[in-house]
Amino acid sequence: MVELKDVSVTYASGVDALNHVSLKINDGDFAFVVGSSGAGKSTMIKLLLKEIDATEGVVIVNGYNLRKLRRRKIPELRRTIGIVFQDFRLIPSMTVYENIAFVLRVIDAPYKYIRKRVPYVISLVGLQAKANSFPHELSGGEMQRVAIARALVNDPKLIIADEPTGNIDPELSYEIVELLKGINACGTTILMVTHEHDLVRHFGGRIINITQGEIVFDEILGGADEG
């Protein structure tokens, strides 16, 4: 669950990135966050990951009140969140398997569990044949699938996808969102930041529009694929 209560973020430079934003995303929801660049989308992601702190207001993520969260407890919070980046951010020196297993090693998961869980997640994103490939041997779409598998492997309550279709072919974008929708159907909350309006129109659902640091639109719309 994500809850922002009257949250404002002002950077040291004086720029107001978020201005009295209130928002609630319940467990199991799928929400698109749209808005032009500089609207405050990235600031919101940084806020949810506690990379930055709110200047005002309360931020609650998966039961953690981020204002009260101590620095050494940040890893605990982040282990409940899966993150997918636009530029994939895979470790080039690691294979697909290692890139995903790495997340479980970070949380000190038992070796047996890693050996069972990683191939399962790789099969969920349909990359069994590429498990031993290195990132440079994969296409953009495949790399993003690895990134999604990595976000998923720890069974997080929330996945934040920051422009996950931004660096891949448009026809593959639909596949990626389908994949995220499938994960959401299993109960994981998904927050997908995008500026691709066609994609949003196609899938529909909850759409949150941020403009100049304020929420100007927060509605549930029917998608083209439902019609």
Add this chain to the structure above:
Amino acid sequence: MKVSGVRYLVQQGVDNVWKNRMMAFASFCVLLVSLLLVGISVLAYYNVNSIIGGIEEKNEVIVYFNDNTDDETLKEIGSKLRAMPNISEVVFYSKEEAYESLKASMAEYEVLFDSLGDDNPLVDAYRIKVNNIDEIQSTIAEIRKLDNIYSIRAPYDFVNILVQLRTILTWVMGAIILAMVIVSMVIISNTTKASVYARREEIQIMKYVGATDAFIRFPFFIEGMITGFFAGCMALVITWLVYDSVVNILQNQVALLNIIGMGSIIRFADIYIPVTVAYVVGGALVGAIGSAISTRRYINV
């Protein structure tokens, strides 16, 4: 953390040395040069100090007594001298011994000695060696307080030169070693920073997936330790070879050895244990700590 987790992190550290071998090699070279410079400076300092000590040993203070001093009083003074804290050796040198020695050294002037007959113009004396030559002045002042002393002969000028030389040497060597340690730390820290910077994305990803700071730092720590360990081993081998060659050259310089004394040069075989420990442990520690400090900057995501 579980044993398997620690094993994984150690393995990561070992793998990283090979994966980042260019950076590891750069750190290795910097550490090697730094360790060699500091190590050779320290060894040179100890040798020079040992040589000065050897020269000191050859110096003695001679205390002459009034001609009429009886044997009882001389014995009493002898035990007083032995009781003084800075005096290491007290040897009685009778006027008869001195006379014989003088006659032997001036054999060509035998006529002169014949003219003296049985009359011995010399006086009894004690030959004294001091522990700490720096304190020779105060020791002599204390000796002067004793009765029946005719005169004291001490190598003041020579002592002063030695003491000054050692003081200057201590400061100069200390400054050189300190400067080298600081310069080495700065260079190592920057080399490691470059290595950490090259992997900043990896560190960021680790942070985003919930890695603790300790988890991120540990492989860098191991990597630095391994690099430092090998640099220490290599420095040890080079030092050993260079040191033994220099000692071999010096051992052929008979004239020089006559001045400084054969035993003044420290043999490598006598010091290889502390040198090995210092190089290997020092290298591993500097490498490990340098790496751990450098990761701090990129860890705050």
